[in-house]
Amino acid sequence: MKGGAPALAVGVAETLPAVSSRLVITGRQGPSDCGPVRVKRGDRVHAGQVLFGPEPGDETAGSVPVHSPVSGKVVDVQPALGPDGDMAPAVTVEADDLGERVEPLARPWEPWQPGQWPVEELRRFLRMAGVDGAPCPVQGSLYERLERGLGGGTLVVNAVGCEPGLPSDMLEAATYPTATLLGAAALGRAAGAGRVLLAVHRGDPADEALTGALAEQPQLGTGPVPVEIVRLADVDWFWVPVLLAREALAVAGLRRRGSRSGEARPMMVESAATAVAAGEALVEGWPVTERLVTISARGRLRAVRVPIGTPVASLLQGHDDGQTGATPVLVLVGGPLQGAALPDLQLPVTKSVSAITAMPPAMHFRPEAACVRCGRCVEACPAGLLPLYIARAAAAGQMAEARALGARDCLECGACTVLCPSYRPLLQWIRLAKYGRARRPGQGGGL
Ligand code: SF4
Ligand code: SF4
Known part of the structure; x- marks a missing residue:
């Protein structure tokens, strides 16, 4: 860490840097295009070198580059299966022990002074550092969201999690609290937000770590894009992603079906993982490789x-x-x-x-039973859909009907499926109607 600033990691998560010496890095890492392959078989690469990315001099193109996590030799360049089950261009790197690294990315401004960051430059820097966000079914990719801008509205950074038993965002914030704060401020600046709310569960490790980090970096709480911690206490945390999904609908100017309200509010939701990636890139000048x-x-x-x-x-x-x-x-x-x-x-x-x-x-694989028309899925749905009917149409092969019923508006929060007493795989059928397959390439699961 430079300039006596605090360490980014506080050791909640383990680091396993070398569980495999052979890495398969695909050219589809998330919702954004990664650009064409930049290496060939037999090349030696340094850690941090671009494997997929825009043509040199064309850094304003929409792609988000992918960098090598290790130094080593490119032993293969050919399509491979990604975790979404689709083929994608891929580079296989056999790591060596040399640990050669490219130079850090140039940052023409002081990372700890958010007010000095030029917005366009900041967006370009984050993109070139390979920072990408989770896909949002209604708001598009991270850079589409940032470029659309908030016009002084609110950025919410979710350090709670996306679903029960999946605390990766809480752990990201608890392990890298300073990077979370800095990255949240940077994303807020890049989105033109007027304020940033960091949503945590009251008293959990992320709350404690972020509170300490904000006390050490008070300028992040008082700058042009102030970062505040919002503590959720009495909300069953299962409902947090559902609430966030409702906000996402509001931002996109969509109203919940059947609702008379639903006025667009300038708000955007990003994950703590994205904030950490942005914060680390700003401080270390290092692209996202882990x-x-x-x-x-x-x-x-x-x-x-x-x-x-x-x-x-x-x-x-x-x-x-x-x-x-x-x-x-x-x-x-x-x-x-x-x-x-x-x-x-x-x-x-x-x-x-x-x-x-x-x-x-x-x-x-719990045994699926017939729908008992209990209405729980309808009550739970943050998008105001009728999941039982969409799923029924999809299961009958009536995809046009399922889409007409709003399959494409599904936020993929999974609430309907988990609450269904008949264990019906509603989300799976709805995805089939939405994408023509069970899962969209790069889909990481909503908010
Ligand atoms: S997953 Fe189910 S509850 Fe969630 S938005 Fe889609 S249909 Fe509604
Ligand atoms: S929750 Fe399940 S059983 Fe109840 S109405 Fe929806 S699909 Fe039918």
């Missing part, structure tokens, strides 16, 4: 930080199903609500993989 991933299997939860391109199988070493000692058969990318089954354990971690959930199939 990812914090939570691994949960049969009641055990670990948070590890690994290079992108690490095979999921290597993260599951030491995890068994708790019954037979075998590696769990069913592995989800994401959590139990929004996750999708991983078709092959050798598939690599990407920037948008925040969680691996492993379980015996019996835990996941």
